[in-house]
Amino acid sequence: MHHFAPEILLITILSLVVLSDALAARLRIPSVFLLLLGSFAVYTWFRVAVPIDLKEHFDTVILFCIPLIFMGDALHLHFADLRKHAWGIFYLAVVAVALSIVAGASLATFDLFPQITLGGYVALFAINMATDAVSVQSVLSRFSGVDHDVKVLIEGESLGNDATAVIAFFFIGLPWMMQGQIDAGGAALDALRVFVFSTVIGLGLGYGFHLLMKLYSDKRGELFTFVVEAYAAYLLGEYFHLSGILTLIVAIVSTKAWIDRDIEAEEQRLERKKRSFLQRMRLSGVLATTKERLEYIYEMASEFGYIAAVVIFFVLAEMVDPAKLWEYRREILVMFGVTTLIRALSMAKFAWFGNRFKVIKPVGFEGWFILTFSGMKGALSIILVHMIPADYPYRELFETVTVGVVILSIFVYGTVLWAWFTFRPKEEVRLFEKS
Numbered sequence: 001m002h003h004f005a006p007e008i009l010l011i012t013i014l015s016l017v018v019l020s021d022a023l024a025a026r027l028r029i030p031s032v033f034l035l036l037l038g039s040f041a042v043y044t045w046f047r048v049a050v051p052i053d054l055k056e057h058f059d060t061v062i063l064f065c066i067p068l069i070f071m072g073d074a075l076h077l078h079f080a081d082l083r084k085h086a087w088g089i090f091y092l093a094v095v096a097v098a099l100s101i102v103a104g105a106s107l108a109t110f111d112l113f114p115q116i117t118l119g120g121y122v123a124l125f126a127i128n129m130a131t132d133a134v135s136v137q138s139v140l141s142r143f144s145g146v147d148h149d150v151k152v153l154i155e156g157e158s159l160g161n162d163a164t165a166v167i168a169f170f171f172i173g174l175p176w177m178m179q180g181q182i183d184a185g186g187a188a189l190d191a192l193r194v195f196v197f198s199t200v201i202g203l204g205l206g207y208g209f210h211l212l213m214k215l216y217s218d219k220r221g222e223l224f225t226f227v228v229e230a231y232a233a234y235l236l237g238e239y240f241h242l243s244g245i246l247t248l249i250v251a252i253v254s255t256k257a258w259i260d261r262d263i264e265a266e267e268q269r270l271e272r273k274k275r276s277f278l279q280r281m282r283l284s285g286v287l288a289t290t291k292e293r294l295e296y297i298y299e300m301a302s303e304f305g306y307i308a309a310v311v312i313f314f315v316l317a318e319m320v321d322p323a324k325l326w327e328y329r330r331e332i333l334v335m336f337g338v339t340t341l342i343r344a345l346s347m348a349k350f351a352w353f354g355n356r357f358k359v360i361k362p363v364g365f366e367g368w369f370i371l372t373f374s375g376m377k378g379a380l381s382i383i384l385v386h387m388i389p390a391d392y393p394y395r396e397l398f399e400t401v402t403v404g405v406v407i408l409s410i411f412v413y414g415t416v417l418w419a420w421f422t423f424r425p426k427e428e429v430r431l432f433e434k435s
Contacts, residue, residue, distance in 0.1 A: 005051040012042060012049040013310050024142070030414050032138035035313055036407070043317040054315045058386055061315060065308035067230035067248060069379055072305030073133040073159055074252035075226065075298055079260035081152040082253070087359040088153055088350070092371075093160020096346045101125045101168050103342050112334055115394050119176025124398060126173045127385050128339050128405050130165035132378025133158035134309040137302075139414045140374065143421040150367045154374045159253075162380050163198075163246040167191050169384050170243075178389065198242040202250025205233050209251070210258040219293040223300050229255065245380075259289055312379040316403065319382070324400045331397065332404030336412075339375075339405065347371040369420060373413040377406040 016038045024031035042049050054061050082089070104125030108118045116124065136158055140146055171191045176182040209229045213222055230248055237247030289297070325332065347368050354362035363371065385402040388395050 008049065008051050013307060013314070016042065017307065017310060028142065029418065030139040030142050032135045032410060033414060035138075035310055036316070036410060039310070039313040039317040040320055043314060050314060053318075054311070055318045058315065061311060062383055062386075063234075065311050065379070066245065066383070067227070067234045068301075068304045068308040069134060069312075070159070070162070070234075070245060070248050070305075071226060071230035071252055072301040072303075073137075073155065074249050075256055075301050076137075076155050077152070077159070077253055077256065079257040080264070082156070082257060085149065085152050085156060085361060087357075088354075088361055089156035089160060091350060091353065091360065092153060092157035094164050096157075096350065097129055097161050097164040098168065100129050100339075100342045100346055101165075101173075104129070104338065107338065112338070113331060113397070115397060117177060117180060119173060119178075119180070119182065120394065123169055123173030123177045123388075124335070124401070125339070126165050126169035127381050127398070127402055128335060128377060129161070129343075130377065130380040130384065131158045131161050131375050132309075132380060132406075133162075134305060135376040135378045135410055135414075136374045139376070139417055140370075143417070145421065146370065147363075147367060149361050150363055150370055153361070153363070153367075154371060157371075158374075159249050163243060163249055165380070166243055166245050166384070167194055170387075174388070178392065194242050195246065197240070198237055198246040199250050201236060201240070201242070202233060202247045203254050205229060205236070205247070205251040206254030207258065210255045213255075213259075213289060217289075217293075219289070219296045222289050222293060223297045226252065226255070226297060226301060227304070259294070263291060309379055312382055315386075316382050316406065319399060319403050320407075321400070324396070325404050328397065328400045328404065331401050332408070335401050336405050336408045339409075340372075343375045344372045366424070370417065373416045373420075375409065376413050377402075377409045381406050 016035065020031045020034035020038055023034055101122060105118060105121040108121045113121070113124070133155065136154060140151065140154070168191070171194055172182065172187045175187070206229075209225060213225055216222075229251055233248040233251035234244040237244035350360070350371070351363050351365075351368040354360045381402050385398050388398055392398075
């Protein structure tokens with residue numbers, strides 16, 4: 001007998017999205033607040049509306065959700081913005097994250113979490129340094145006046161940050177935590193190998209799908225091509241024991257970059273009558289899509305990613321245990337406070353670099369403030385903590401602390417940003433201004 005479980009779950013998810021968006025628009029608050037509260041309320045008091053045990057089928061849920069979440073985020077980045085802010089994004093997404101994880105792990109000397117080893121600290125901070133682009137977009141979309149350059153830095157950092165955190169977790173933190181020791185040189189080389197080969201495969205896929213999209217001119221076909229590319233890149237990366245997320249991000253961003261470059265060249269009439277061999281090889285002059293069709297693709301991809309994020313929120317709701325959160329309240333508050341402080345210092349350093357080096361855009365006080373409190377945690381943190389083996393003795397600590405940090409970061413950071421945009425000062429304040 002058919003129990004209609006998938007249909008009921010779909011009705012629940014879409015209804016929650018519609019109601020959250022409608023209430024958020026009326027109350028002028030970020031919809032992610034209502035989504036998180038709503039998913040917990042539904043799961044706790046109306047369990048019949050979630051007839052599928054998402055936690056039991058977590059691997060399937062992840063395989064379905066990850067490509068959609070990261071595809072939508074990657075498509076927001078434009079080639080011109082990437083070129084302009086390449087060094088800034090690299091610092092925020094790679095250097096700052098790596099240094100933040102090191103800084104967090106160094107706190108092992110203070111026995112903040114006496115139960116876990118140094119490898120456990122690396123794993124825990126890698127999990128809780130990963131930001132959630134969907135939550136950030138949900139909050140920032142409610143406010144006007146966000147500087148475009150700051151917005152680009154936030155979007156680029158959210159994507160690259162996640163890739164760096166995943167590599168640090170899977171190839172350094174998790175093995176170190178489970179084995180009790182690690183060959184530092186070998187781990188560093190392994191992480192470098194993953195980064196290089198994931199990037200190379202992603203670039204190859206990106207170029208191939210860019211050429212493929214030149215063979216037809218249909219917005220629905222182009223959208224589904226991006227979806228296929230996202231899933232193919234993720235699966236290929238995981239199959240070769242690389243980073244599926246990094247492969248996916250590089251593939252989508254590179255395809256989008258080549259499309260942007262083609263459109264820019266067409267608009268500026270840079271095409272020459274006599275094209276070189278390389279130009280003919282990449283079908284120069286034949287556009288993979290248009291700006292109008294890209295707008296449709298952006299919109300639909302964002303909706304797909306949003307729905308996938310809501311599914312992850314239901315998994316989060318299943319993990320919320322008020323009794324456990326209260327039991328580990330000290331660890332949660334310590335972790336939230338430490339990660340917030342590390343992020344604030346890291347963004348302050350970035351603001352200082354912006355006033356010293358031309359390759360990095362100065363962000364000022366407001367930019368530093370927004371970058372600091374846009375570090376909301378979400379789907380990826382939940383995914384990573386679920387990857388800890390069930391037989392690890394302190395898995396409960398990791399899960400509870402991560403759930404608590406995710407909830408606090410969304411509500412505290414979101415409220416701080418709401419207050420800032422509602423009552424912010426009229427005059428811009430500059431950090432580390434040159435005299």
